[in-house]
Amino acid sequence: MKAGIDTKIMNRPNINQLYLKDTSFANLMQKRVFNVLLVASRYDAFIMEEDGRVEEQIYFEYVSLNLSSPPRVKQVTTNEEAFEELALKRYDLIITMPGVDCSETFTQAKAMKRLYPYIPIVVLTPFSHEVSRRIAKEDLSGVDYVFSWLGNVDLLVAIIKLIEDKMNAEVDITSVGVQLILLVEDSIRFYSSILPNLYNFVLKQSQIFSTEALNDHERMLRMRGRPKVMLARTYEEAMQIYEKYSGNMLGIVSDVSFVRAGEKDKKAGIKFCTYVRSCDPYLPLIIESSERENQKEAIKLNASFLDKNSKKLPVDLRKTILKNFGFGDFTFINPNTGEPIVTIKNLKDLQDNIDIIPDDSLYYHASRNHISRWLYSRAIFPMAEALQPRQITDLSEISEIRKLIFDAIVQYRKMKNRGVVAIFKRDRFDKYSNFARIGNGSLGGKGRGLAFIDAMIKRNPTFDNIEGVNVTVPKTVVLCTDIFDTFMESNNLYQIALSDISDEEILEHFLKAKLPEELKPDFLAFFDVVGKPIAVRSSSLLEDSHYQPFAGIYSTYMIPSLDDKNEMLRLLLDAIKAVYASVFYADSKAYMTATSNVIDQEKMAIILQEVVGTQYNDRYYPSFAGVGRSINYYPINDEKAEDGVVDLAIGLGKYIVDGGRSLRFSPRHPNKVLQTSTLDLALRDTQTRFYALDMNRGEKPFSIDDGFNLLKLSVRDAEKDNSLRLMVSTYDPVDQMIRDGYYDGGRKVVTFANILQHKAFPLASILDSMLTIGSREMGRPVEIEFAGNLVGPGNTPGTVYWLQIRPIVDMKEMLSDEVMDLPDERTILKSNTALGHGVMDNVSHIVYVKSSSFKSSNNVNIAREIEKINRTFTEREENYILVGPGRWGSSDSSLGIPVKWPHISSARLIVESALDNYRIEPSQGTHFFQNLTSFGVGYFTVNTFAGDGYYDESYLNELPAVYESESLRIVKFDAPVLIEINGRKGKGLVTKPGVEQIENK
Template sequence: MARENGSDMAREIDPAAQACLDEHLSAWPQLAHRIYRQLMHELHSREVVTVDEIYEQTLTACSLQADAAPEVSEVEATNRLIRDYAIRYLTREQIDEAVSMARKREEADALRSIVSLPSVSFRVLADRVRRFCSVDTTTRRIEPEEAIGIRVGLIRHLVSDQLEFIGVAKRFLTIRDMDVIIQHIIGPEHGMGRIGGKAAGMFLAYKILVGDPSADPEPQASRPAGVPATPVDPSPPREPLKVSIPESYFLRSDVIDEFLELNGLGEYQTQKYKSPEEIRSQYPLIRQEFRKGRFPPAIVERLRQMLLSLGTVPLIVRSSSLLEDRFGTAFSGKYASVFVPNQARGDLRQRVVSNQGRLEQRVRALLTAIAEVYASALGPDPLLYRRAHDLIDYQEDMGVLIQKVVGVQHGNYYLPAFAGVAFSRNEYRWSPRIRREDGLLRLVMGLGTRAIERVGNEYPRMVALGEPTLRPESQPQEIIRNAQRSVDCINLATNRFETISIDALLAEGMDFPMLDRIMSIRRDGALYQPPSAFLTEDPRNLTVTFDKLLRDTDFPATLREMLRRLEGAYRRPVDVEFAHDGTDLYVLQCRAQSEMAQASRTVVPADVPRDAVLFRASRYVRTGQIDDIEYVVYVPPEEYDALTTRERRVEVGRAIGSINHALHDRRFILVGPGRWGSNDLRLGVPVTYADINHARMLIEVARERDGYVPEVSFGTHFFQDLVEANILYLPLYPDDPATQWNNAFFDGRCEPIGSLLPDGESLGSVIRVLHVPAACGGRKLRVVMDGNTDTAIGYLV
């Protein structure tokens, strides 16, 4: 050790170290006790002198000085001794670091006291976080055990109170990350609310992918009870991935309470207890009332300053409710995401915030969009979804996520090069070469709305990430027929969200980002890769395939690795929405992937008499079984196709919703023309979650002579609805020789629709309600599906 004869020092005093320590003690007199304690730890850890030796020397010194200096306490003597050692054996830099650690621990203790309170104002919490983060960032981190409690408290106050989310987030969101969130939060200073599920999932995913692995204080934390093991390594990655998130602001969940009180709209909080018919009929009025609502002046001013900071880039205003993107209840597509000003598009109610024009116009458009998001919490889909998942009594508050739209300007249009949704587990495997754990990607050119919703008679590119060049289609003609022909974009000239043809987009110029990697050249019935980065072909000879992107770039590997890391961190399958502007990849959303209740191993019986079989299928089958089916609600494709007006098709969708409610306590399945829930009413019955949530199964029927087949809906919000409601799904192709279809049953005697819908007699030929026991001698329908053998059967028992 570095001392001789008790407290005698072996080294001379370092004047620089002495001046440094005196300066710190003068600047932080209230921290003197903590500074001395930290210096003692430094001396001990550097093996200059042990803690025990410090105390022994202090006792010796005190006994020797008892008569000469009785006023000197043991604490003062200890501090003097620590000081003497420090200014001899520690450098100025080491003293600086020790003092910074002392300050950091002081702020950590104060912050820990604040976050442990059951309620605290945002201003107090934000001030304490900023004070902690103002301490020198070059200093060592406080110990993980010290940080973890603070992280949990901050997450609980600002982000989410869901224990499963906190269990993941505390490993990756540091205290300084919370300061970043605080800097982008908008809400009353004396209130407190959270940023909501969608914002939380996006930010957490980003930190998992790019954060410092050493920030994880417990990388080997155990898997949550009941969650199956995954083959991925849950430890943090070594190298950050090259991903970004859009510049984002978070309107706290408590702002909606001020909005409701200011506008006298609190009475609508009881909508959740009303009947489905009342919820549906009153929702249009509620939307109008909310759109006319005023916001607190302080919130309006904060939003105005935000717009000044962001500039005139297009914005998206997204729901971020406290219930959204939770483990087990994703609320996929239930709330509004709004590109403003207002142009409705299907159930998403997407609108363009082109964010152009005078500032006050932009502010008004933004406020209208936020009000629209607030109103969406009282719509039939989210309320009936909450009721089905026993969440109806939860005090639902709505946060709002305001983001720059990822993209580039191309002529008058603004859109990303491509976007989509990726799943860490692939339940749609069209080849034995595809592995479930490799993941699945739905990829589209332009805004990702066409990847997550069921739109017109065209398809996203389905990519099995382990075999990215392996397509479901085998022939060029089939690829061309199913290829994307339209893009969703923002028209900056009209301030509208629009769907335009790809030909119209490329008429603005052929310099669209990554065009050669998105398109293939169509010539003589075949498809060819562009020979160079710049395309000179007539746009009419181009087809969206993404072949070059998937074959010649690391994009599939990046997505696969991203999903692997996120699943490892979440310790369960995940899905991720993303966009690419031609330069950077952006994460837009991440949540635990919805999974259907696991069916035990099923065996499709081989000895069923042919006359007892109602259908057999052998394409895109998932495992599941339903017994004792009493009703089949059947929409004959030819009858639906014969409807000539939009109004009649909408009427069919409403009638299905009414039948769904009437049969809520019966076991029934839905069967009808492919692409249910599509925004193109010609291609399928226009239904939402609230119209189908009591059904046990949905069978989408495709007659190949119709010129299309039903898109397998895996990955869309509609499919997430089926999964979370535990509704089995099966596409069925009656004209396929391998498919068996019992025309005699489906065209046979049915219940008068008036018995379920007094006003539905005019739809009697379009909606057939088949009571299985009445039609089949008391027998009921059983459906057995085996995803391992890709076979399914529905038969009478």
């Protein structure tokens, strides 16, 4: 992993194009010591354990250092038992303790090495001059290391970690830049004492720097990026390690007297450090010696000196490493006086203070690689690598360095925040934070979807810059489901919630309840960072699941951004409680029954999210919002179903969800928009209204209507806001034509022509990427929600915000192209614009609106009547076909019957029919799309008056009714009718009873 930027620091464009690739900590330390074979007499083992098991001691030592995967230790007492055990099981490390005959241990070690050359073998012996003398005469060729047992279990951990570091060094250091501390020491006694201290220090420092992680899982993984420790016992071994890893050395601790060229050299350490210093003038060196005269040599080499005779050598070593190797806090000093100027504790501190550090201090530290070394020690590899190659030779370059450091921190923090569900900490959540959680429960369906989007964007750098525009997720904090549990139980709400009282009464009880007090400071911190209105969205356990999504069932509220944060807090708390209440509304309970779920098993997470948009006086809305689907069952001209489809509108997306008129197009064919293909269509079928958030606090009480504080405005209102320029065309009534673009005078028509046809903003290519990559990563067709601003702060390019992704369950069964070949007289319904695909042969009822008595003014009453009818079908677990004029589900009752999905949830086929005097542009199932596809429900549009499709209502009228009212009629057939839909062709029909299915070819 490299930072990917030019080494010429003065080249400003390269600094601006800084790209940092994330470190995959999960891929580090892949080789581990899991099983240890301990060969020791019962007495030696007893002395080592102090009457306790070695395995338990190692385990507790691992736990105290927050390390994972402590190894298992198997103890045997003889070499014979050891060979038997090695034949039965794989071991990663052998530790053997010599008995009376020291030579026997080393002879057996060579035998083990011949049979198991891949297993490291360590000899562990109590220290004494006699033992040292005997070991000096032994053949150590079968042994990797000899250690002196000093009665400290830390040594066992150090041995295991030393072996693991050696196994993983090459891959981890060369692949991501993990740093190395080299210890050069040949005295068994000294390195057996120093290594446990060194590892204890490094591991505890890694616990400290792991707090840069955003959650517990990442913190554990991040510890894998700690500096490695390697031991060299000869000059040649030290040179070999240095030459191989010189670019990733954090520092060197070296003895002075050790073997060189096969002989003891009393100045070997000085010679080695002299060579290192000639290669790297700033690498921290610590020279240790029992001879004080070597201190002068150390000073010449600009190295620290430690006296090996000192009783506080371990303390001195820790202090010197802390000061010189980049661990701990970073202190910027005055280079002339050495006085501290500012102390930096973490990356955010550096970002906040980089502008106030004096030039000479920044130059001093940057030119000596102090800053990059500090970053390396904290496993912040991408930034460290971006800064390390900068060889600054002149103070005039310092402004570029300052900018580079700041930009690198911003880029790094953005990168690290993306794709990670962080634990919310109010002192660390800032404008570079993206996604955090409060609580330990589930994120819920939408929350999981958002977290998946965030991770997907991180995996696909394409989204970082599509023709200058970024795709991202709005700042998000999720209140996990455990907070819902606490709220419900602490306020004793289940008895109220599960009762049959009205929705309004349920909401009233919930608003009076109290949320945990400790949430309030977190919410205030979130306000400070976002500085925008907040959307409070439901994210239930069942929501957006693959086969039974609860899309549109629960509430979403928006609250304005207010100067009075306490008032804003009150609104937020009420909004959260109102979303919780919506779990228990009558519609939700009915839907639960329809989907065979149990209401008291549902749990709600809450998504708090910045509302995308711009404030215009007292209203707030985005440039555009929309819904996209990766599969299009309404392709036109040369479009294909797999090209996808988008519904796009100005203002808040709720307008589309509520069935408002949007612009529909395929992102791969943005030049072909059916609604703008003729003057009449453009004037009649394009958007004229939009939703905006009312930024006046007002005194409107919370309502079961989650849109109570939204404004439904005319496009003319947006024109006054000067927010339409790239999204509209202008109708010229004199020339009777529509001109692409915004011109004074004339009606403004929402065509998005400058964006879709003239590519003033790369929206089509962005949406195509979102749908293509989204469906590829989910492994199935998807529906997405998005919103965006065309212009960012300071006229910068705008941003597209990805708000949601959920799967569309795509049934595999496809029908033949001859679906529509059946003669009309053998069918009840035929449609040339059919949504869904497959065969349904278990429906025996048709519920239809009687054309003869239909009045659009009665649509609200018809909706109520259908709700009651649907409830009876749900109770009987039966399905039906629903037929009626206009748009099903429209919030505008003049355009159709305003049912919600729970009111028609037992329908298997829904049909929009046209009347001669009531020809409403079909909705194509916009409001119910996710539910239709997930449940395999068909949706037909039939307009017999325009020669589009067929509807034999007279046949139904002649049959006896099992129910009839002024507006509705229900017919039950003796045998099920057959519903067939070819989704790719967009064709479907319903046969009369007794007509067999058309054979597939």
